[in-house]
Every structure is written in C-alpha cells, then in structure tokens.
Amino acid sequence: MHQPTISGSSRIRRTPYSKRVEEAGVKSYSVYNHMLLPTVFDTLENDYHHLKTAVQVWDVSVERQIEIIGPDATKILQMVTPRDISKMKDDQCYYIPMVDKHGLMINDPVAVKLDKNRYWISIADSDVIYYFKGLAEGMGLNVNIFESDVNIISIQGPKSKILIERMFGKEISELKFFRHGKVFFNGKKMIVARSGWSHQMCFEVYVDGSMNGQDMWDKFFSLGNDLDVRAGCPNLIERIESGLLSYGNDVNQTNTPYEAGLGKFLSSGVSEGCLAYDILRTKTEPQRLIKPIEITGEPIKPITYSLQVLNSNGEVVGQITSAAWSPDFKVNVAIGMIDREYWNEKNSLFLNLTKNDKRQIIINDKFWS
C-alpha cells in the first residue's frame, strides 16, 4: 500500500521552522504534542549516516516548554517527580520522570530552573500541563502554569561542536553534558544546553519567541555551509541503538520509573514531596524492564507498532515497541519491555514478525553499555 500522507490542520500546529523544513525536502512527519515533528529527510538510513558523520539542524519545537511560576512552583514540581528537585543545580538540565499518585509515568521531561520559583519543563508527548493544572486548582496552589513560546533547535552530530562554537563561542561549545548556558540572539537572552535526543555530540537551543526562529535556523546554515550541515530529525535507528526511550512508544502510563529503567535516578532515594512517595520507595523491584534487544535474522523493516514477545511455550512475556535494522551494528536492534523471569534467558524468546516469519530475539545489554 502507498503510505498515506499527513493532513494539514490548524489543530496540528506548524512550527517557526516548518517552512524551512519543507524547503529542505522533509519526506515524512509525525505528530507530537499537537505539532509537526519531521521524521525523514532523505531516507532513514541516509539520515542516520549523515547524523553520525557531519552536523544536522533539527526542528524539535515539539519539545514544548511548560512554564511553572509562582511561590508554589518548586512544591508542585516536586509533587510529580520522585527525584529531589532541591538538588538541581542552577545550570543543570534535570531529567525528571513524571508520575501520578500511583507512581505511574505520565511524562519524562527535562527541567531547567529559570529563577527561584520559575521552571521550564521540556515535555515528551502528552498534555501533562493538565495534570499540573488539575493538581494546582484542586489544591489551591499559588502557581501559574502555561506553555511558553519556545521552539527548540537541536544541533546534532560530531561537527555540532564546531558549529556551536562559531555561533556562540567556546563558553557554550565547551559546556558539560546536561549543563546549560546563556546566549543573546536578536537582543534576547536564551538558553543553550549540552543535551539532545541522540548519542552524538549535541546541543539544544531554547529559541525564545517564534519570531526569532527562522533567523536562528538560517544563521546555523550560513555558518555551517562548509560542514555539510543539513536539516535532520530524531533518527529511529540511532535512537534505538542508543537506548533513548520514547515516552508513548516504549514507556507509557502503565509503567513505573523502575520498569522504564530509570531506577538509577532514584538510587539516592525517593523525594518525600512526591505524591507517589510511599509507593515508589517500597516497590523498587520491577517485575518487567525495558531492555535492549537483538532480533536475529535478515534485516527487518522498521517496526511501528507493538509486537508480542513469546517464550518457547508461546506465552506472552513482553512487548517490542521500536525496532529497525542497524547498518553499523549489522543486526536488527530493538527496545522492548520484558518480564522479570526472562531477563537472563539467552535463547528462548521469539516474536512473529509476520504470520510466516518467526524470529528468535536476544537480550543484548552490550548495545547500551
């Protein structure tokens, strides 16, 4: 079947960069936080090779910034995450698994502290702004919560450091991982962070104000002309290789942070201000866990829906939610949620790719090590 096109709609917002993205020949879109997210420019594999060798400019405006401001800002932020907000440094990008009262994940944003009682949280694909609003309005908290007009450009790839240095100087290009600094652009103070949704060298520019978007985009291209800079986007293959979780794909609101493999962020304890404190501090041993997986055999087409993982008796013992052929690893790589008793099994897990194509799968912890 011919792949259906995506329908335009005011409901699915364009970004300040959509015009440039389309001029660059975007072939495929996804929708994320009610907004367009480019997914392929050339081919999935060509985008992948270019990402790993050169530098790309990504439109990741879909990482919407929820601004939380007011005397109760820190309190409400602490209520929704088991991580200790008070340990967050002023220049730190703070990854906060977000949970409801039952300790189930409702998002996995990165928070930055703008001021004493003012935060942005850079959200994955769900309208968690409503959870904040519901809590705040139900409890009468003194806090204002809204989506800011911030549209992130991510600079990705081994040559991203050169491009960022040309744009913002060494102070920014030498930032440590998950730290941020301040820059001025079009007379406006903006945040640039050493972060991004790949395991290549990468930076995220929190472009403040839609009207500044195209200028920023164009300047990166004019400065990176000799670096073979191209428009790019999060790459399915690279992110599976790297074990970058996608909320809504690999993890959803049926999972605890422990199941999502985020126990390492809670090893120093669950913060008492978190609504799910009692649950998360006691139930620390997950009964299923996100795992790096190899699907044996011939190269597969990218898997875009959930596939059941079976044991040798044909019983369902997990799901695979993302998978693709890895040209560099030369195997099919996948991310899956596997029941506890099968974490150490090497040879007895299977899936039915199609009715007549049964594959053995192997948990391969080396992928993410």
Added chain:
Amino acid sequence: MHQPTISGSSRIRRTPYSKRVEEAGVKSYSVYNHMLLPTVFDTLENDYHHLKTAVQVWDVSVERQIEIIGPDATKILQMVTPRDISKMKDDQCYYIPMVDKHGLMINDPVAVKLDKNRYWISIADSDVIYYFKGLAEGMGLNVNIFESDVNIISIQGPKSKILIERMFGKEISELKFFRHGKVFFNGKKMIVARSGWSHQMCFEVYVDGSMNGQDMWDKFFSLGNDLDVRAGCPNLIERIESGLLSYGNDVNQTNTPYEAGLGKFLSSGVSEGCLAYDILRTKTEPQRLIKPIEITGEPIKPITYSLQVLNSNGEVVGQITSAAWSPDFKVNVAIGMIDREYWNEKNSLFLNLTKNDKRQIIINDKFWS
C-alpha cells in the same frame, strides 16, 4: 511540494479498524488523541458528495472514552463543566463543554451515564484525563479514571438509518437525536447513539472491546452492499458547512464556552458545582465569538492553519481556522473567531490568503441556521 507522508510509530496508535481502513484505500491521516484518524479516502470533494447521498462507515476510534467511576464520579464531572450534570437523562448523550478553574475550555466531550456513579466521556483531541487525575489526586476524591477499550464506529449519511435498522432493528434506528439505546453484539452489551460528527443522519456505535472491532466493521459492509456503503471519515467541507466546531482547531484553551458559541447550553444557568462557577456566571458576554464566514472570490484550497482577519485599517480583529470551497453552497465556507465590534460588519473584513491574494470576507449567519 509533495505532501509528506505520516510516519508509523507505536506512539501513534492504530485502531481495530486500521487494516480495513487501509484496504479501503485511505489517502490521508490525521493524528487525534495519539491515534490515527482517516481524513480522505477518494478526494475531499468526492468523499463529501458520497457522504451526502449514500452511507459511510467511519473509524472514529480517536473519540476515546474516559471512564469515570466511583462515589465521587458525578462530583468531579460537575467540577469541570458549567452544564448541570443532574439534568442528564439516563439515555441522553450530554454535550459538556469542559473548562478549567478559569472558565477556559480544555475539551468539549459528550458524556453518557452508564450507571449511577459511572460515566464515559467521549473526548476531543486533548489528554484531559490528566486534568481529572490531577483534580482527583489533589483533592483526594474517591474515583477511578481510565481510558476504556472502546472504539467508535460512526454510520453516516442519508441511508445510515436503513443500514442501522438492518443491523440493530427499528428500536435503534428510530432513536431521537442525542439519545442512546443498548444492543448486543458478539454477546456483549453495547451502546448505540443517534449522534455523530456531521449534519447528515448519523449514528455512533460504542464498540466495546477491540476484539469485536473488525467483526462489527465487516458486518456493516456485508449488510450495506446494495446501499453503496463506503469507508469514510469526518469531512472538512461538510463540517464547516454545518458549523461543527473542532476543539484544537477553532476553539482552544484560550477560549471561554461563550466565545465558542456554546452560551445556549448555559442559558439556564451555570451549575454551582463547577470550579469556574463564579467566572462563568458573571462573564457571560463574550468579546469575540465563533462565526460562520464566507470568503469571497475564486474557490480556495482547504486552509489548514490560522489566518488573520483584518479590518479596513489592516488591524487584526479575528482568526480563521478552518476553510474550504463548498461545492453545494458554491462559495468558500469558513469558521472564524471574530472580535465583538465586527460581528455586524458586512463589508469591511479581509484576509490575505497569500501575499498577492487579498480576499473580502463576510459573516454569513445563514450557513448555520
């Protein structure tokens, strides 16, 4: 430019009918509540003509059902809507503008009462489940809130009554507008309502359980063979002609129900249990309002983004969010939000379709009367 395709992803859920929808040749998809929504099968205009003359089967699984159950179910439902929940009849489909504490719209679902303390609300495109969860957890309400495995099929068009009678008998096909009845299918009790997202004769079958989906779909097609039954979907042109609002397109969380033209549902008063009681009962006069609009001149291509409405001085006095050429009305029809002082202007509003194509627009209340 070639229209980009939509990327597959576990994050964007397929429905129990996606296979059938694709076999029927779906050309275009949108994403709605993290799920695929078909938007075109043949062409927008051919789909439109067929919808108005025959019968279509629509996959509107995207109208997800949020189930609210428990002793505080009625209380929490009343907190989020100004309509009086106690007036809802047992067999009624109850349209409830959903608002936050500030009286701003966060969804516009249809509620059905399943039992004394059990409701489904059939939501538009936003994760309002999080608002319910936030309120319930913040206030310690005794209620359970989750998304049910219900996937609505809508039967649409002038011959839908015949098809529904063949399927479920006269008791269902003779239902009054916005009333529902019970049927059995595959041994399971299900709700069928005289409702749907067009102004044609239409019904919605609340197909309970994904495993029953394809059977239901196929049975409608086998029973409707002689009626020229086809797979269809909400049609942009027909819904603009009919003035059916689309949350996220024409109305969003910056609007009050009055601005959305929903004041008629509140004419008997705002319910005291609503969190926005004080605001909505006093500020009843909107300063801007959803209006049916004619865009003069040559047929336009469908408008898929927000366009500014200008007065004769070039000042912005509104937005148009949905527009298309209407083959039956033989004019360009549109939905827009217009500032109060321009509601009666007939000749002095404009928009710039493109840099060189300025059009006069006319508020035309006849469209929706």
